[in-house]
Amino acid sequence: MAQEELVTIEINGIELQVPKGEMIIESAKRIGVDIPFFCYHPRLGKGQAANCRMCLVEAGTKQPDGSVRMMPKPQTSCTLPASQGLVVFTDTVAIQKARRGILEFLLINHPLDCPICDRGGECPLQNNTLFYGPAVSRFIEEKRHLPKAFPLSDYVVLDRERCIHCARCTRFSQEISGDAQLEFLKRGADMMVSTFQDTEFTSRFSGNTIELCPVGALTSRAYRFRARPWDMKSQKSICTRCSNGCNIWLDYRPNRLVRVLGRENEAVNEEWTCDRGKFGHEYISSDRRLLSPLIRRDGKFVTASWVEAYHLIASHLRQAVAEHGAQSVGAIGGAHLSNEEAYLLQKLMRVAVGTNNIDHRLERNQVAGGDTLLARLGVPFTQNAIADIERAKTLFILGADLVDEQPIVFLRARKAWFRFGANVIIAHPEVTETELRFDEPVILRYREGTEKTLIHGLLYLVLQSGKAVTSALPSEELQSLQASLSAYTPSRVSQETGVAESVLRETADLLGEGTLVLCAGRVRNHPEYAELVGALVNLTLLTGNGARENGGLNILLPEVNSHGAADMGVLPDMLPGYVRVSDTTARQRMEKLWETALPAEPGLNTQAMLESAAEGHLQVLYVVGEDIAHKYHDPDLARRALENAGFVVVQDLFLTETAQYADVVLPAASVAEKEGTFTNTERRVQRFWKAFNAPSPEVKPDLNIFAELAVYLGKPLPVFSAEQLMEEIGQAFPAYAHCCYDQLPPEGVRWQTTSLGEEE
Amino acid sequence: MSEAIRLSEYPRLRRLDEKQPPELRFSERAVQELEHIKRHYPNKRAALLPALWIAQREYGGYLPPEALMEVAYRLGTSYAVVEGVATFYTMYNKRPVGRVMLEVCTNLTCSICGGYEILRHLEEKLGIKVGETTPDGQFTLVEVECLNDCGNAPVMQVGNRYFGRLTPEKVDALLEELKNSDAHTVVQLADTIVQCHLMESERQDIERALAKAQAMNEEQDG
Amino acid sequence: MAELKVLFKDIDVPGIERLEVYEQHGGYSALRKALGMTRQQVIDEVKASGLRGRGGAGFPAWIKWNGIPKDESQPHYVQCNADEGEPGTFKDRELMLRHPHQLIEGIIIAGYAILSKVGYIYIRGEYTEPARVMRRAIDEAYRAGYLGKNILGSGVDFDLYIHMGAGSYECGEESAMMSSIMGERGQPRLKFPHAPLPTIAGLWNCPTLINNVETLSCVPAIIRNGGAWYASMGTEKSTGTKIFSVSGHVNKPGNYEVEMGTPLMELLELAGGVKGKLKAVIPGGSSVPILPAEKCDVNLDYESLQSAGTMLGSGGFMVLNDTVCIVKFMRRTAAFYAHESCGKCTPCREGTRWMVKIFDRILAGGGRMEDIDLLLDICDQIDGRSYCGLGDAAAWPIRASIQHYRHEYEYYIKHGRSMVEVEGKAVA
């Protein structure tokens, strides 16, 4: 990137250098000059901004002779770009008067119901009035009256009397989330923000408007009257609701979560959250949390001590291994554990129990962790960082409704189109919410299940166009590919997929360097996963995106730590760092680190474990943090497995459907009650911190549970803290060496895939 | 917690499914007109104002929610955005109005040249207040800002025509005339404005296309 | 004293709104001439004429024309402002209604000069009669090859579209008009230095020339007779002629085209003289400060009116006699701006509505003496604080009315009724 031009400006007599075109309101911050504002927001386009007029300043320009020519009117600093010789005064008598005027205007129709307003205490209107406002109002007329506390949705409440028309919420819904569900109706003093005909506000990102609103006009239904800001503490955390890894604040009162706010991380969520993340953490402070271990005695659960529980589990494990071999034991789970816990879980199973029967995947596709991509692109799942999406020339969204499946990735994709004009191709069998968020994207409405044909068809055209980077493939591979593709003529592909030939060609024309492919569930679980991904890899390589920042292939993951669990080796065929258990040298390295022998043959994956359990072969089934009876892609199989397994241990926050089948239930701590790291779908390792104590002293972090269980199994795996465990992980998987807590930067780090290369 | 801030008073809001196309009621002519007007601009969203004029004609003189939804769908914008535009401009009727609208200017010149007298006279004559519609649905009486024909103050707009230098007598005569003519209606105003957008060649294309379509229908029938 | 007719030269010719008649009177010869000149030569003629914007701001036309980039890397647009909404103004109405081809010719010439292939005439929704005339005239021009592809075989293309408004004074403001043409709420857009000038980034962020109907109607005559000829009329800084829309208490209201610098009183005579006793005039549309009778000894040009404490504005020349109650008149003015405020920025949105409420209280007999200074202060708080000129325009008339007629306000507040009514001749 060309480095930006600097200009010299003057603010209140202080000379400073700032990037040309920077908004003065930002420049002022650099020298600690506070300019009050309401409508300004750095992430919202300035096109519709500058309506509150609170940020007025006096400005002029230095003339060659050194004199200053002042502009006749005060200017809004939120939209005034820095230019050479600009002179700004932010605190003149005139400006002070203007600010008083603006605030008086804003308050004449404001209900001033601060005592019962959730914004009270963190309200820009209160604060600006305190510092810049008039002492008294001269308004003696009748204020406007509008319905109060109007519920726009299950999440958002609107109070039109409080609105100051800053247009932040409407701009967000039109520029950022793109659903444009909020707009101003009428004009002048009658203007009011509204959804269409007062229908429900169904945006997936509605929660952000609550945080953007500079007054209490948009408030949270969940947080309503629950606390005053100053009664709360905040802790940095990571959202657990999907694999995007949004940074969030947990606002809490003693041992109770009160609300979730977005936390800035330019690399991931900027500052946004989706509604699932913002309103989906109530479970943490639910009254239905497990408060102590449970043991099943003649059909019923009775509370038990940890000692009893551990003894019982350990004895069953020992017995099973002694009588039926380590293969008769299996563990499922990990996608919701921290990296440290996931690592310790697989170590427990491999070292203390001696089996590779361990897997974190609940979806249909359980082919060995990220195989094809790893082999051919050198990455397990995703080639690009979330922020890279902004720079893509063309986005190819294949079989994914991003808005729903990968909300924050969606916001970047939309930004790429809205701000930076990227082309958008959306391939999906059905109309998706995502495609409605772009103006006339290229839509490939293919028939269910014909993804592979579709991609082959596009490959055919790309090769035909002559723009393909053929050097990216070894010549014999290329030849065999060309041979196999010859059948995929546009006409045939069009017939099979139902996508018009013209659309296929239009799409192929857009593919090239800077094409960034985004896939999710449909591709992950495709019946022909390997072939489909193979084709996608070919497309990626032949369009010259094998190793690009603004292009590449990305198969986005389902759960908060799906990626971390795979990295940590919660896989039947791979040790930490994607090392095959069958790879002797690598295994020996790990045996040395762990000072023990390791089983050499791959274990059973989730599906196989459940099948063997269903047939009554599995003696002990250990389910960690996954409600498989409910969430497994084949719930019946899961239920039969739970019924017929010899002995079932379930470790969770709740007495889930799965737990109902358990012989022992272990109460685990939530993300707010422990510390650790998650690895999001772009391989970014991010920390979360403990906010408050678990609901009962009998509730333990999974880390402690695994460690203690190991002791009862006579194979202690001494751990003192997640931090210390991360150092061991760094040795087991060098890519994580930079993730020691003292080195981990605030925005986290994407671990380097180069170290993977060395392994192979 | 005070009465005012209880949520329970409000019914649950209706949920719209964006993926479900709304019911489309534009006539073939209207569709053709919109298609042509769209080409006047680099993007279809810019055709929003004319599209609303078409809708106001098609939906009988005002814009019910369905009309806004149809326009939004045809131009690929959100419902809320269309409602925002429709409610910004005063000439789009958001509520049903009479067959004919009497829009009396009471702005500066008119205010000192008898605009208010004309307004009062009409209120008495029609037995309604400003903003109301006569029970027989004939007339809606409105007070408007400057119509910019101040040289003929006091002025009144009736559909696609201005009437100036008004006196109570003139107004009475005019009312009689309007009662038994179908000129200057609300719908006609909308149509006039739509036609003003269309170039001669476009109007001809539309007629041709419609004639063709009709011919084909007749073939199918007989 | 007579009128000096440039724009109105042929306006009384029967059928001048029809192409063949217009051609018989030299119509489109200016376009032919312009097509024979280089684009810069056309712009230089406009420069020589000293023509200034007739929409209200009085900005030199040629500077805008010359500000349009000289390359065609982007489409360029002509945006003709035919939204005429300024109370008291009805000149554009007559220019379109009776002399459409003059305007069309002016627009085509402008389009040629700035390398534009597309123009929009933004006509307010209420103006259906002028719009229909324009429609017919444009169709005629297309048929005759003055519009469309390869105009008169010159290889120049130009398409002209009509875009109708739908009821909003604010859409007369050039950037709000851009929003309206682009299908948005009629709210203004950021202005220089916060954003590039429309001549660089206007409609769809492309170079756009925005001129008023009267301004563009002047162009054919200027090209035909030369800029110097036009500049020879009027004063040094305010060249040419200006149409004043005279309305209110005069015997012959209507549009009068006079040379810039004509004494105000002469215009009054042209309009048949004042009905009753002159109290004040508002020379440039509702937005400009009121001019009391005793100050009416002034010439009609930008500079003279400026120094008289008011403005030439749009030429909406409203005449008030002594039956007019200033308090009520200004209440109506305030109500207009409150009704038309787009609502975007705080001072204009809240301030205009607040002033109306104060006026209503005063008119209802509930006034307080401090309300007068409160009104003045609100004017100060709106003036220059808002996005576009509407806020300023809402403040100026009120402020001026208090400066000149404070006693009427005080009387109304003290006695709860109008001073004028007491004298028994109130009309408003």
Ligand SMILES: Cc1cc2nc3c(=O)[nH]c(=O)nc-3n(C[C@H](O)[C@H](O)[C@H](O)COP(=O)(O)O)c2cc1C
């Ligand atoms: C509130 C407001 C209303 C305006 N209304 C009109 C109008 O109705 N007609 C017009 O020509 N200009 C109007 N203007 C002036 C335009 O913004 C713009 O200056 C003018 O169209 C430029 O054309 P000109 O340079 O030929 O005068 C208005 C300005 C403001 C601030």
Ligand code: SF4
């Ligand atoms: S409108 Fe406003 S805050 Fe809003 S930001 Fe500016 S002037 Fe500044």
Ligand code: FES
């Ligand atoms: S004031 Fe009524 S038309 Fe101008």
